Amino acid sequence: MSMLEIKNLHVTVDGKEILKGINLDIGAGEVHAIMGPNGSGKSTLSYVLAGRDGYEVTEGSVRFKGKDLLDMSVDERAAAGVFLAFQYPLEIPGVTTMNFLKTALNAQRKARGEEELDAVRFLKLVREKAKPLNVTDDMLKRALNVGYSGGEKKRAEVLQMSLLEPALAVLDETDSGLDIDALKTVAEGVNALRSPERAMVVITHYQRLLDYIVPDVVHVLSSGRIVKTGGKELAHELEKSGYAGYGADAA
């Protein structure tokens, strides 16, 4: 079954066309990597899927589990199962990570008509999910992402994903700002979430991340279009040859 179906997607930001006709079909259980140079439209694609303001879809469609994703609000998309792991997770002073996680999980459960978790059951669940990611109780008690290191922020993103169990996870440059050990921890966390019911889109500039999160399909995005699609070996080719061959205007 198709989890995410993007057809001829055109998106403008501040009047400038960034995505110029994206076509993408991702099935349940698949992991697709989207690679491309800076400015190719990778982050724009992730924000459009999440529903951020200021990204205007001028043409095309996005269907998620057969439904019109573009017709849903940001939080409706999340409750329906779309998750974006941010390249730069925001710091939210005054809101503890624990309180944030509980509010988010229960908001999604409520939106889906499921019973909200009480404090005890939530605490048990969050501890269970936090442990393999090495997210400590101390981190959970601190304000969300405030004073977290780069690695801690990305681990916290994966914890959110693990707790919210999305059907479609979009990872936007999850490798940026990570040293190799942090990268391994994050990748293990992501790999643990691979499942036949879940699709993933891994957006990255570098092939390095894909050594740890091995994709089924690799797409090359350049100047707002997918210019090449292949298997995981495509990532290695790119590592050798660079993006130079894919669109002259790519920086």
Added chain:
Amino acid sequence: MSEKAAQKFIETYRGAQDVLPGADGWLARRREAAIDAFTQTGLPHRRLEEWKYTDLRQVLDRANLVPAPAHDGALVLPESQSATAFSAIGKYVLVFVNGVYQPGLSRLAHFPKGAELCALAEVLHEQWAKDIVERRFDEARQAENIVDLNTALMSDGACLRIRKGVKLDKPLHLLFLGADAGASHTRNLILLEDEAEATILETHIGEVASFADIVTDVALGEGAKLDHVKLQDESSEAIHLSTMRARLAASSKLSSFTLTLGCGVSRCQNFVLFSGEGAEANVDGAYALNGKQHLDHFCVIDHAVPGCTSHTLFKGVLDGASEGVFQGKVVVRPQAQKTDGRQMTHALLLSRDAAMNAKPELEIYADDVQCAHGSTVGELSKDAIFYLRSRGIPEAEARRLLVLAFLDETLELASHEGARDALKLLVSDWFSEAGL
């Protein structure tokens, strides 16, 4: 003088001077001097720098200033959340309705030895009350005419004296209810002798177009400690004018916190004078305004002696067409070396029509001090809202979460734990009701 409101006050005084408490003693003379001084100056107006943002003369000229009736007969206290916020915490309770003490609604049983609590009329024969009322404050001279008005017309109030070394075991709760429209003039006198300690919770509630004029005089002896938490949740028709004048002897500590969730026009003034070394004052507050509410916090901290610490943090959220004001001044006198003075104010505007005026000032005449002041006015971060929504939190809930987080920093400063929890709950519910 053509001022309508000032004339009304003078008339009220002339009509009531023989029946006001203390009419046969020193206070009668003091009242006469005060009304004379008030007649000279009149009510403050916007051409005075300190009243630039709150034109009291104009506000009161439109107000109902007939003295609020003394409430007789059975009256049931409201059951609202604000009215009951401190009920489980305050062991001793003094209730004032329209500014008049209500023994029947109050609870004073088992008030400890070494502490005296009574209404204003009962304390006027005591020297300490005379001393505290006659005290004049240099640093509070801007407030002098407001205090004069209060001195002339004050009819009741809570008077607490705690003897040397005595610690009040449980909080004292002062509940002020405006039950009818009209004016009331309240004077509270608080004396904590050396090493004495007390927690005072104060609630101002009402659904009427009242004008409440409250002056609270505080004197802390050496090493004394006063924790004060004030909650204001009055009608949007109410006018609230409160002035606290506190004098702190060496090593004493004052923590005063004000939460305002409802008011029409409100001016809250705090004057703190350090008169002995090593004392500490924390004057903080939070507020959430909507509609056309107007709240003006005016705060002067006078470091007249060396080695004292003062911290002030006010944070507020303004929705609708509400208006906030913060004017603060930290004065460090030439001899006040080793002063630590901080004054901060932050406001979050939730609507295009809301406004905030902030004017923090430092006046430093000593050179070996640590002082800082600052002010920010902003709106909720769109990126933060998007981040929270991207995790499934609906927009209204995301905004609420961010606003509560913003206020939490200052709510944490309320000195009594139980009161702090009560205030947090009130703030959280305020936002649910406001539908933010």
